[in-house]
Amino acid sequence: MLASVAIAPLNHLLRGESWARKRLQPCAGKTARFRLPPFLNLALTVQASGEVSTASSGVPDDAVFTLTPRLLPRLLAHEEDAYREIRISGDSAFAEEILHIGKNLHWDVEQDLSGVVGDIVAHRVVQAGDRLMHWHTETIRNLSQTLVEYLTEEQPLLAKPIDMHGLVQEINALRDDAAQLEERVIALAADRLQGNKTPL
Structure with missing residues (x-):
């Protein structure tokens, strides 16, 4: 349920930023997992359109992002140092694309x-x-x-x-x-x- 709530506004943002979708399109089929213990464990798969969907059960994670609750307000404020404190594992190139989009994607x-x-x-x-x-x-x-x-x-x-x-x-x-x-x-x-x- 949390995934469906999160995906709608995220895809809304991506539809408004064509540059972000174009950067994600080469990553189609890859899955990123976002962990915010103990509140969030969300896996998203990139679609061919550059938007995202809930990852299917059993699909392996290509990149995993783990952050702490204290980072949230700093990330929402787009603090550069906060992004460096996210623990990342997996496909580094895919992770870098997501981080770049996260830093530059702004919701009006x-x-x-x-x-x-x-x-x-x-x-x-x-x-x-x-x-x-x-x-x-x-x-x-x-x-x-x-x-x-x-x-x-x-x-x-x-x-x-x-x-x-x-x-x-x-x-x-x-x-x-x-x-x-x-x-x-x-x-x-x-x-x-x-x-x-x-x-x-």
């Missing part, structure tokens, strides 16, 4: 939403989403930097357990927020493709 959310909720509301939703994504990314970066400074300068290797527990809770909350944001974006895209008007 505002244009798609405007057809559902109107231009003004769509603009405000996109602005709010951009601010939220920026906040997530900056907060994670600041928390990481603060922790490193604390352990290396102020209290080397003497971080209090209660402080570490609080930090872990904050990071877990950020991870959950990022996952909810991703689910909402996928739901909006799926509803848009089906012609539904989901309240924001």
Whole structure:
């Protein structure tokens, strides 16, 4: 079910970017698996058109991409360093094509939403989403930097357990927020493709 929800907006993006489909067409028949433990394990097969479909059961993976929840907001923000932290195995040439497309494929959310909720509301939703994504990314970066400074300068290797527990809770909350944001974006895209008007 998750695959069908993810494929519709992904193919919608690919149909709007002919360059991306042309890059994928030579990879027709190859399968890429995307792992986000414990939330996602999705295998997609490239079609002759350059679009993708759910991989058939038992088909071997040509490339496997494994990422962690903390990478999601950074990848959605197209941070170059985040792509380097994805663990990749398998066909390196195929993997590089997918990474290149991932870095350069941009969803015009505002244009798609405007057809559902109107231009003004769509603009405000996109602005709010951009601010939220920026906040997530900056907060994670600041928390990481603060922790490193604390352990290396102020209290080397003497971080209090209660402080570490609080930090872990904050990071877990950020991870959950990022996952909810991703689910909402996928739901909006799926509803848009089906012609539904989901309240924001």
